[in-house]
Amino acid sequence: MSKASTKMRVYHRYLGFFLAGIMAIYSISGIILIFRNTDFLKKEKHKITIVEPNLDEESLGKAIKVKELKFLNKEGDMAFFKQGSYQVSTGKASYTVKELPFIISKMNNFHKANTKHPLFYLNIFFGVSLMFFVISTFWMFAPGTRIFKKGILFTIAGVILTLVLLFV
Structure with a gap:
């Protein structure tokens, strides 16, 4: 060697x-x-936070980091969404999120x-x-050996498999 x-x-x-x-x-x-x-x-966590009052769905979703937040209904000063509720006049949001440990x-x-x-x-x-x-x-085995040639074939197979999976 x-x-x-x-x-x-x-x-x-x-x-x-x-x-x-x-x-x-x-x-x-x-x-x-x-x-x-x-x-x-993921574990459920209940959060209560104060954000700006009078936010629309999109702005509230960004403020509390809940994707695709949609109001299900509104009752007076309260707006309800799947994960919780939002008090429009005060900006108090009470909601549940799922987080990794x-x-x-x-x-x-x-x-x-x-x-x-x-x-x-x-x-x-x-x-x-x-x-x-x-x-x-490629320095582990001498280039002319059977193991090296097999290693090259396995390398080519790995590249081909990866390309197939990338483009399928």
Whole structure:
């Protein structure tokens, strides 16, 4: 084995051990995010908040972060919607939301980080590390061996499967 191959294997091994925890959390939160449009793992929380008075449906929905809020009926000073009620004159909103437990909510921030969030540095490091794994994998076995040739076929199959799933 060449000196470059040996070094690449060592880097691959220790970076893999270092990233094992990050990858576990990232994968678990990624799987949970698949179910974000369901109530999976979510708990109901009752909230009472004061917002501006005399808001319409759309403005109230934005203020209390309830998507597609629609008033079901109005009775005097009160407006009722699926999740709760809104006192139009005072701005008092009483409603129920479904939220993920604290730790899972924090884990999901891995996937939602942007340049305004400090986690984006970790995401960049993670992405670059994964690309290193992709590249260093091809130094694990000598290019002429049967295992390497099989590995190339599996790589091509993985790329094709991903492209098919992306465009179907």
